[in-house]
Amino acid sequence: MARPRPEMALAAFLFPPGSHTAGWRMPDARSDGDMDIHAYIHAAQVAERGLFDMLFIQDSAAVIGSAAMARGERQSGTSSRAVRLEPLTLMSALAAVTSRVGLVATATTTYNEPFHIARKFLTLDHVSGGRAGWNLVTSQTEDEAGNFGLEQHVDHALRYERAVEFQEVVVGLWDSCEADAFLVDKENGRYFDARKIHRLDHIGRFFSVRGPLNVPRSPQGRPVIAQAGSSEPGKELAARTADVVFTAQTTVADAVAFYNDVKGRMARYGRDPDEMKIMPGLNFMVADSEAEAGELYDRMASLVPLDVAIQSINRLAGGIDLRDHPLDGPLPALPPSNAARARQDMLVSLARDSGMSIRELARFFSMGNGHNVVYGTPTHIADVMEQYFVAGAADGFTIMTPYESAPIERFVSRVIPQLQRRGLFRTAYRGRTLREHLGLLPPARRPALHGPGRMSAAG
């Protein structure tokens, strides 16, 4: 596939207190990376200094492990995924202290109202001067269900049906106000032109939303939409609606297959492949030598308490408890998971291809949550990134600092220059909005698809 732009896109991933579940224990890690706004401000400013397209913050609307707490299971208190700042709220604050870097927050379609989500992200877009993005996810943990009145969490298929309708409503609402709807004509006492403000009148299976959205049109036309699902319905939804796709890929071949699969579906929706950026995750540590990289890997792996590491793959085990099996033995056959289906598939195929034991898989997953892990010299890391990029396996990467903030600072000061020298990454921001950074034109305002009483088609 011919590459129209020689430069890759980069996202700085925030998963408090770090992508590595125990990275916070490293002596040079910030201890306040979960709750202190200054830690987040620093992360944002480092990313902006590094000319990243965007910050991307993960989310879950629950303390990880709270369902287990409710069942009376003894908690060790070693999980670091316990408290953090709420992403959308946080991003508005970060908007005030940055000027260029995109701000992509995760918000679930499973436990939210589309009107609220549309409103919050469009407001963030205004507050940031056109840098907002919504990472659309469905909720996949048992932990979240209990906070929203459910005994157990929503079935996979139903989650995706709801997500499809949810996304349609949000995008329809973002189109409520035309760009020139606000006249502010003081002479004639006419603040706005009512013909340029449109109700949505959506009546669907899950939502009934009249509109209009009471926020002016986005400075970038429409906030960016990112998605991360790798299941069948996830890929289909992404092909239809996503500007950015996050994915977990651990080999070039798998990544190319995924890339071609998703982009190949776009034509069906009248979209050009260049309208989407696929950005697989990359966990890393920058070392001075290969030997040091190996030492760092072992050291980081050893920081994870075993029960925490096991927990990170137990939630993908489809209901069985891996602790009932010999940890130095192979992964047993797993019943299908109602949680992250694609992640379970990846776990199974990684187990099969690598021959890793349960213990080793747990370590690998807890070090990177199933994403690629590359510890090496700046040259080596840049080589791996270039390899994926040139092979057509990625349009860019989601850079996952294992903890705050030395690793990402090192990445900015030592890997970014490598990429720039190779002509693979920008040397300055050219635009102000997230769409401009990503090279994604704002979509034309859709003609009125929604009339009164229109039923929404799913899928």
Place this chain on the structure above:
Amino acid sequence: MPDARSEADLGLAGCCALVQTAERGGFAFALLPDMAGAEDVDAIAGHDRGREAMANVAWLESMQMVPALAMLTSRIGLVATASVNGNDPFHVARRFATIDHISGGRAGWHVETAQRIDEMRNLGDAAALEPVANRERAAEFVAVCAGLWNSWDADAVLRDRESGRYFDPDKVHLLNHRGRFYSVRGPLNVARCPQGRPVIVQSCHAVDDGDLAASCADVVLVHLTSVESTRDLVRDLRARAAGCGRAAADVKVLAHLLPIVGATDREAESRWSLLQSLLADGAGSAADPAALSAERCRIVCGAPGTIADRMQDWLEACALDGFAIEFPYYPAPVTEFVDHVVPELLRRGIFRAGETGTTLREQLGLRHDGIVGGAPTGRSDRSTAPWRL
């Protein structure tokens, strides 16, 4: 007005300038009202020219504005509005706790309990509840949030690198709330906030609203009607609060006030006439913009000294704790009030600007965590709400 800018027009920069001016003037907090939808949507759809004259059709969501304002201010409290209708208590609790952390303890939640038709149609269009049920739901919603804000003891998060213990499980508490309207397990995934819990602000427009306000609001906003009825309302509120086991100092009652300031009384009056004529021109058959309706908000016209005198009169006659100042438009009236009326209030000794504390609670003279009965970190009964009607 020639120099007026609408809220949406202002954007973050403009809104920030207003809030910074208020901060300079020693205001305890800025309150951003909000609604999930434009009002009077039918008039928009009908291309009603009167509706087109009114600026309240698009603005920026208050809960997303406040965190940005928190970065750009340092002392003033920041109160965002969230409705108990069409929202999840877990999300609301989470967001306000986050704002409290980001702002260093300056967060407030203006609890909106009204069932507004234009909003409801955007959030699923369920039938409105009967007033009694709506009040019950509001009370349960606030109680759930209060319970969630108690999820983490102040010393629960350890982050002990040596041992690998991130938190002490004995200091984290499930909520396990199962009520008529909500079922929320918790815990909240935000550490205990600097104020213990955000300041709760509620409007009390009618006697019926009084129960929820009396039982859980830190700040109650009332309207100035006659001296007698306002004084009775305030007295009644404080009595009801006492009935819930709350001290007099636990509730601050502020009255809405819309000052029209002029260099002289006459100049203020002619300014008010001009505003009214502009309103009459554009309004046509549509409803009055709420801010300029004499029924909705007490309007005081005059020179700075006159306004300060009237404020002092109301304060003393009705035993108020202060005022919620509204402005006819932005930005000039905000600056005028700060530059000309605030000094008059200071001179009369009825207003004290300057630092009295770092958190909003401290500024308002409220107890640190506002928890009724019992120490903040030790509760015997965690599964029920701290407040009862």
